[in-house]
Amino acid sequence: MKKIILAIMSILSMVCMAAGCGGGSSDNVSSLSGTVSTNGSTSMESVVGILSEQFMHDNAGVTITYDASGSGTGIEAAGKGSCDIGLASRGLKDSEKAKGLKETTVALDGIAIIVNEKSSLDDIKLEDIAKLFDGTASDWSMVGGKSGQVAAIGREAGSGTRDGFESITKTKDKCKLAQELTSTGAVIEAVKNSESAIGYASFAAVENQKGIKVLKVNGVECNEDNIFNGRYAIQRPFNLITKADTKLSKAAQAFFDFMTSKEAAALITKAGAVPVNK
Numbered sequence: 001m002k003k004i005i006l007a008i009m010s011i012l013s014m015v016c017m018a019a020g021c022g023g024g025s026s027d028n029v030s031s032l033s034g035t036v037s038t039n040g041s042t043s044m045e046s047v048v049g050i051l052s053e054q055f056m057h058d059n060a061g062v063t064i065t066y067d068a069s070g071s072g073t074g075i076e077a078a079g080k081g082s083c084d085i086g087l088a089s090r091g092l093k094d095s096e097k098a099k100g101l102k103e104t105t106v107a108l109d110g111i112a113i114i115v116n117e118k119s120s121l122d123d124i125k126l127e128d129i130a131k132l133f134d135g136t137a138s139d140w141s142m143v144g145g146k147s148g149q150v151a152a153i154g155r156e157a158g159s160g161t162r163d164g165f166e167s168i169t170k171t172k173d174k175c176k177l178a179q180e181l182t183s184t185g186a187v188i189e190a191v192k193n194s195e196s197a198i199g200y201a202s203f204a205a206v207e208n209q210k211g212i213k214v215l216k217v218n219g220v221e222c223n224e225d226n227i228f229n230g231r232y233a234i235q236r237p238f239n240l241i242t243k244a245d246t247k248l249s250k251a252a253q254a255f256f257d258f259m260t261s262k263e264a265a266a267l268i269t270k271a272g273a274v275p276v277n278k
Helices: 007-018 045-058 071-080 126-134 160-169 184-192 224-228 250-259 262-270
Strands: 003-005 034-040 062-068 085-088 101-116 151-155 179-181 197-202 212-214 235-243
Touching (some): 034 071, 034 250, 045 062, 045 250, 045 262, 062 250, 071 085, 085 250, 101 184, 101 262, 126 151, 126 197, 160 197, 160 235, 179 184, 184 197, 184 212, 235 250, 250 262
Parallel strands (some): 034 085, 151 197
Antiparallel strands (some): 085 235, 101 235
């Protein structure tokens, strides 16, 4: 399990403040202290990272940790109380809501369809994506590409990205994958390394990545404007998961409030996602 501890950023931030670095509040005066634990979606890494860094800069007594365990695990951790805030790149299921969990959307994220940079394709139909992943189209020539075997790369069970992708493409329990990987970064690397590959990954993670190509879907580019206005077909929410009947600690509540504020919008955009509270 990949675990990213953001406490080091707090130390770096304090050093930066001592040197007179800008950003955030100028005096960094805050009475908040303690540790806030977050757990869940690997796709939310960039968003959580940039928001945590800014919050710890503004609140030097607070340490925020992030366990990139996947959406399903993050939801479970929030339910059990083993983390303060769960992170999920999908909506809660009715069975999860029945356990007293609630979701708060902080951003939207497109699920980018990626191929190797040498692919001849630039655009693909939604129904053809489904065919490539369920095995109906086993050769690229069947969807307008150059002849060659298709290698579909996907995420593991419990991944919010996988859940969103399969729900929209109607491929749940139908995908025939050449590789099933446990992180967004691993999918991107696999597609970079195989000319026959097709995969899906968070829009927040694929921007400026070399070695891959992001396909248009039904003629629509995967970008911030098209995600926000709903024109891009394959998208999902970035959610904060908490227990409805449990009060967060003072530090955790302050971080939650910051993540859902208009103040956080520019940082969320910088991280590659689309804020819902602009």
